[in-house]
Amino acid sequence: MTGFIQQIINGLSIGSVYALMAVGYSLVYSIMNFSNFAHGGIIMFGAYFGFFFMTLYKFPFSIAFIASGICAALMAILVERVAYKPLRDRRAPFLYFIISAMGVSIFLENIIIATIGPTFRTYPEVFSTQPIKIGNMAIGRIDLTMFIISAVFLVLLIYLIDYTKIGKAIQATSFNMKASALMGINTDFIILLVFGLGGFLAGLAGVLFGMKYTVYPQIGNITLKSFIAAVFGGLGSLQGAVIGSVLLGIIETITSGYISSQYRDLIAFVLLIFILVVRPMGLMGKVTEDKA
Amino acid sequence: MLKVRNLHVFYGGIHALKGINVEVKQGEIVTIIGSNGAGKSTLLNTITGIVKPKEGEIFYKDKKLSLIPHKIVANGICQVPEGRLVFANLTVKDNLLLGAYLRKDKAEINKDLQNVYEIFPRLKEREKQMAGTLSGGEQQMLAIGRALMGRPEIMLLDEPSLGLAPLLVDTIFKIILDIKKMGKTILLVEQNAFKALEIADRAYVLEQGRITLEGSAKDIAANPKVQEAYLGKRVTE
Ligand SMILES: Nc1ncnc2c1ncn2[C@@H]1O[C@H](COP(=O)(O)OP(=O)(O)OP(=O)(O)O)[C@@H](O)[C@H]1O
Ligand SMILES: [Mg+2]
Numbered sequence: 001m002t003g004f005i006q007q008i009i010n011g012l013s014i015g016s017v018y019a020l021m022a023v024g025y026s027l028v029y030s031i032m033n034f035s036n037f038a039h040g041g042i043i044m045f046g047a048y049f050g051f052f053f054m055t056l057y058k059f060p061f062s063i064a065f066i067a068s069g070i071c072a073a074l075m076a077i078l079v080e081r082v083a084y085k086p087l088r089d090r091r092a093p094f095l096y097f098i099i100s101a102m103g104v105s106i107f108l109e110n111i112i113i114a115t116i117g118p119t120f121r122t123y124p125e126v127f128s129t130q131p132i133k134i135g136n137m138a139i140g141r142i143d144l145t146m147f148i149i150s151a152v153f154l155v156l157l158i159y160l161i162d163y164t165k166i167g168k169a170i171q172a173t174s175f176n177m178k179a180s181a182l183m184g185i186n187t188d189f190i191i192l193l194v195f196g197l198g199g200f201l202a203g204l205a206g207v208l209f210g211m212k213y214t215v216y217p218q219i220g221n222i223t224l225k226s227f228i229a230a231v232f233g234g235l236g237s238l239q240g241a242v243i244g245s246v247l248l249g250i251i252e253t254i255t256s257g258y259i260s261s262q263y264r265d266l267i268a269f270v271l272l273i274f275i276l277v278v279r280p281m282g283l284m285g286k287v288t289e290d291k292a
Numbered sequence: 293m294l295k296v297r298n299l300h301v302f303y304g305g306i307h308a309l310k311g312i313n314v315e316v317k318q319g320e321i322v323t324i325i326g327s328n329g330a331g332k333s334t335l336l337n338t339i340t341g342i343v344k345p346k347e348g349e350i351f352y353k354d355k356k357l358s359l360i361p362h363k364i365v366a367n368g369i370c371q372v373p374e375g376r377l378v379f380a381n382l383t384v385k386d387n388l389l390l391g392a393y394l395r396k397d398k399a400e401i402n403k404d405l406q407n408v409y410e411i412f413p414r415l416k417e418r419e420k421q422m423a424g425t426l427s428g429g430e431q432q433m434l435a436i437g438r439a440l441m442g443r444p445e446i447m448l449l450d451e452p453s454l455g456l457a458p459l460l461v462d463t464i465f466k467i468i469l470d471i472k473k474m475g476k477t478i479l480l481v482e483q484n485a486f487k488a489l490e491i492a493d494r495a496y497v498l499e500q501g502r503i504t505l506e507g508s509a510k511d512i513a514a515n516p517k518v519q520e521a522y523l524g525k526r527v528t529e
Binding site: 183 | 340341342361362365366370371373377378379380381382386389390391393394438442
């Protein structure tokens with residue numbers, strides 16, 4: 001029983017970091033209506049930013065963490081300006097955006113391989129590997145930290161989107177860009193803001209993953225998991241993305257713990273296909289339509 | 293107040309507006325009538341910056357108007373778009389508050405909110421409901437109310453009576469007259485030429501991207517060509 005609870009806690013911890021990635025991905029999707037495959041590249045850069053801030057510049061963890069988020073946010077904004085805005089201005093078909101996003105993703109991965117090299121790098125030890133003991137359960141300090149930090153930022157994001165004026169403007173823009181512009185909303189700024197927010201959270205997620213595992217140029221592939229989680233929860237719904245991520249995290253740890261870690265991804269992807277077939281709008285996806 | 297000079301708009305190869313001149317004076321209701329695809333919505337979208345013109349100018353209070361939508365709204369120009377485009381994913385109240393997005397005067401915004409609820413009591417009842425669940429007529433009320441929340445000086449209405457039951461059409465036109473009495477200027481695009489000409493001061497007829505007739509609403513309504521093309525059914529009744 002304690003083993004099971006421990007798996008759940010590990011799942012929550014991994015799932016909450018998936019959620020950090022999934023909400024940014026979902027936000028961009030809800031405004032731009034395309035899958036931003038460059039998101040993984042931003043996560044990878046976040047992981048490297050954190051690594052170099054801590055090893056080369058000897059920043060304390062908290063500063064390295066936030067600075068990595070900010071740098072990742074600026075990068076996400078830069079990607080939007082360079083790779084997507086010209087397409088938006090030309091009203092290019094969505095396929096062009098997806099191809100551009102894939103191009104950016106491959107570019108980001110390879111620029112790291114070419115400059116820094118393909119080797120795996122390990123973060124300095126920030127949190128002691130000595131687990132915290134509660135009864136006869138042992139919880140890893142890193143896992144606990146990951147969970148708490150992610151939860152705090154997720155709550156802040158959901159508050160921003162659901163309860164502030166700028167958040168309502170983001171929701172309006174995601175529903176209809178023309179109508180939002182007619183309200184006086186600067187939709188171009190909203191797009192930058194959404195890329196910035198998504199990039200910031202992606203940077204944080206990158207540092208957390210880099211800290212828990214290692215840093216390597218393909219670490220961004222982990223976003224595939226957050227895509228699954230976002231679809232699983234219902235694309236465009238932030239709460240859905242969070243719930244989908246946490247469920248995915250728990251399913252993964254339970255599969256690894258009780259079946260085999262070999263089956264982890266297999267089960268996750270089968271689940272995705274199953275959800276798409278049975279409930280295409282996801283767990284929390286809203287079915288809203290514009291009445292003529 | 294609003295002057296459109298020699299406006300040309302293209303969608304790729306389609307020449308949608310071919311040198312349009314339109315003027316709207318302070319306090320007037322001006323209507324643009326024309327059949328499907330004449331370019332009426334294109335004209336409104338160009339004024340509000342959603343569509344960029346290839347050639348021509350738009351002046352507002354004798355100054356050249358910006359081409360950027362949110363700056364145009366800040367000037368006091370607001371469009372109620374064709375098909376309402378209410379934010380279905382937000383509540384009725386949030387929709388109305390978004391209409392006041394550029395305003396900072398909280399107390400006055402609240403006052404205007406109560407005013408809109410007075411004009412459209414139905415919206416007050418449905419304040420907390422998602423806008424996507426409103427009926428078509430209620431959505432039209434919401435779209436007009438949302439535009440009023442911005443305290444525009446000039447409102448551009450794109451087919452506000454589209455798809456509404458006759459009784460509701462009358463209500464909407466009565467409200468447009470009330471809005472005029474509030475001191476606002478109105479540019480009204482309508483398929484329902486009969487009703488539009490009834491409340492308008494002046495009118496333009498738009499055909500395939502060109503203005504073919506203009507004059508006082510009375511004269512336009514009396515014009516035999518207009519009667520045949522746009523009011524035909526009514527005259528023989
Ligand atoms: N986004 C677009 N891309 C290409 N062509 C367009 C676009 N919008 C409008 N058009 C074309 O421009 C012309 C004018 O369209 P517009 O929507 O302005 O007509 P309208 O007078 O408002 O018609 P309706 O009464 O049916 O609303 C039409 O031929 C239309 O097909
Ligand atoms: Mg139209």
